[in-house]
Amino acid sequence: VAGSHSTVYKDPMILVGPENLTLTVHQTAVLECIATGNPRPIVSWSRLDGRPIGVEGIQVLGTGNLMISDLTVQHSGIYVCAANKPGTRVRRTAQGSLVVQAPAEFVQHPQSISRPVGTTAIFTCVAQGEPPPQITWLRNGQILETSDHIKLKNNNSTLSIYGINQADEAIYQCLAENSAGSTQASARLTVLWADGLPSPPQSVRAETVSATTIQVSWEKPLQNTKEIIGYVLHIRKAADPVEMEYQEAVSKSTFQQLVTDLEPSTSYSFYIKAYTSRGASKASEVTVVSTLGEVPAMPSLFIKVINSTTVQATWEPSIKLGQHEGFKLYYRKVHLSQYTGPVLLASNITAYNITHLDASVVYEVKLLAYNQHGDGNSTVRFVSLRETVERTVLNPPCDCMKDEQNNKTSTTGIIIGIHIGVTCIIFCILFLMFGYRGRLLMCKNVQEQLSTPQIPRSQRSATGLVLNGATRRDRDDRDLNGKQLDMNELERLFPASPSQEQQEKGITSAHSLSAPHDETQISTLPLDEFSIIEEQPDPLPKNPHATSPAAPAPNQGSANEG
Structure with missing residues (x-):
């Protein structure tokens, strides 16, 4: 459309990013960041390590340049410039490093000192800076060279001068320097004489007595000997630094000293000083001598039986006395005089297997260490393989596969047995529960059958049940569903023989005497032998031959169930 204005959006872009800068403290750093885009991006600064930039001495110039005034070492780091598109997360970044250096400066200056002849002088010089400065010592303006009695320690921060004399009196300078600058400090050493x-002392001599002992002798000084109160013998391994030196005091009338507890085949240096109440003399000439070599000490030997024909010898070399070059191993049967060996073994070997032995005898094993001075004392051990043979016979090898199968079978059987036992217990519990319930139901049914309703005598039926001869009143008409037994019909269907009739009459008469008709007796006999009898309401005239007044009439019938 004519006259319309179109807007072109552009993502932010950094045209000029920060450069890597290396400056010194107290200077000012400017980190550039020029960005473009539509809409105009928002420029922000941060440190790559996440530390805050801070606000003191920090200023943003124009649209994005970062200026840091009065730099310190803490300002060193990597700075990130970010150009952010407003209202979005679109951004572009650029980064540059800032290194702030600090010239060397002293934390501790060396101090001037005065020391008597023969003593030790120590100067200390500690400096700091970024990067850490290097320390150099000068003597009267010349670089100081170290020697046996001049030592530098702790990254050259400590200067020690041992056994000072008149030649050591000078000005000592400490120079500390790094890429940012340098500084120096000086101190004077005054030697008191x-x-x-x-x-x-004169004519110092040292003679080797043994591998661990040296005897040192000397003669008294040529001048000013009246005030001498004693001598001091200075001892040091020739390979050790001066600070490892130690001393032994000797009386003024003694001109020799036996130095003991030394190491074999080792060089030692010795010198003597004479002491007075006012100070020490200059040091005598230094003499160096070595102790004698010595054969190695006895090693520790251990014997282990491997099988019926093999033993293993293991050992640990002794750290005492002389160094060893190797080992010699001997072994023999105890009843023989001749050894088998020696078996020569290198100094780094500490185990050896002796094979093809006879299991029926006892063996003697001997081990010693040797060096260029000879063989050391030996260590002896005795070993027997007989017990191993007996154990092998008494405990033959087992069939592991078979034992494993047996164990598996036994375990399976145990598990099956447990399951069967649990199942049986469950069935027994169920059986007891259902059996008890059934018995309760049966007893309930029997009780219902045997129970007689308590009704008045006038309402009782004339019909009764005879249980094995015992008379029982029948239930009421409702229990019989309103039906009356037709005794004539029963008599017609089941005619009784004369003997049965006579027998029934006798039984009925007998029980009539013992139990009245209005009483009920419960029989303990089975219910299968019930007898049903119907009594007539109007009894016939009494028979003089009957045994019971309640005997039935001749035309009365009976029927037996079952």
Whole structure:
């Protein structure tokens, strides 16, 4: 459409990013960040390590440049410039590093000192800076060279001068420097020399007595010997630094000293000083001598039986006395005089297997260490393989597969047995529960059959039940569903023989005497032998031959169930 204005959106883009800068403290750093885009991006700054940039001395110039004034070492780091599109998360970043250096400066300056002749002087010089400065010592403006009595320690921050003399008196300078600058400090060493001090002891000699002992002898000084109160012997391994030196005091009348507890085949240096109440003399000449070598000490030996024909010898070399070059191993049967061996073994070997032995005898095993000075003392052990043979016979190898199968079978049988037992217990419990319930139901039915309703005598029926001869009143008409037994019909269907009739009459008469008709007796006999009798309401005249007044009439019939 003519006259319409179109808007072109552009993502942010950084045209100029921050450069890598290396500056010194107290300077000012400017980190550039020029970005473009539509709409105009928002420029922000951060540190890559996540630390806050801070606000003191921090200023944003124009649309994005970062200026840091009065730089310190803590300002060093990587700075990130971010150009953000407003209202979105679209952004572009650029980064640059800032390194702030600090010139060397002293934390501790060396101090001037005065020391008597023969003592030790120590100077300390500690400096800091970024990067850490290097320390160099000078003597009267010249680089100081180290020697046996001049040592530098702790990254050259400590200068030690042992056994000082007049030649050591000078100005000592400490120079600390790094890429940001340098600084220096100086101190003077004054050597005190008292008039009348003795001259150095003369003719110092050292003689080797043994592998661990050296005897040192000397002669008294040539000058000023009257005030001598004693001597001090300085001892040090030739390979050790001066600070590892140690001393032994000797009386003024003694001109020799036996130095013990030394190491074999080791070089030692010795010198002597004479002491007075005012100070020490200069050091005598240094003499160096070595102790004698010595054969190695006995190693620790252990024997282990491997099988009926093999034993293993293991050992640990002794750290005492002389060094060993190797080992010699011997073994023999105890009843023989000749050894088998020696078996030569290198110094780094500590185990050896002796094979093809006779299991029926006892063996002697001997081990010793040797070096260029000879063989050391041996360590002896005795070993018997007989017990191993007996154990092998008494405990033959087992058939592991068979035992495993047997164990599996036994375990399976145990599990099956447990399951069967649990099942049986469950069935027994169920059987007892249902059996008890059935018995309760049966007893209830029997009780219902045997129970007689308590009704008045006038309402009782004339019909009764005879249970094995016992008379029982029949239930009421409602229990018989209103039906009356037709005794004539029963007599017609089941005619009784004369003997049965006579027998029934006798039974009925007998029970009539013992139990009246209005009483009920419960029989304990089975219910299968019930007898049903119907009594007539109007009895016939009494028969003089009858045994019971309640005997039935001749035309009365009976029927037996079952």
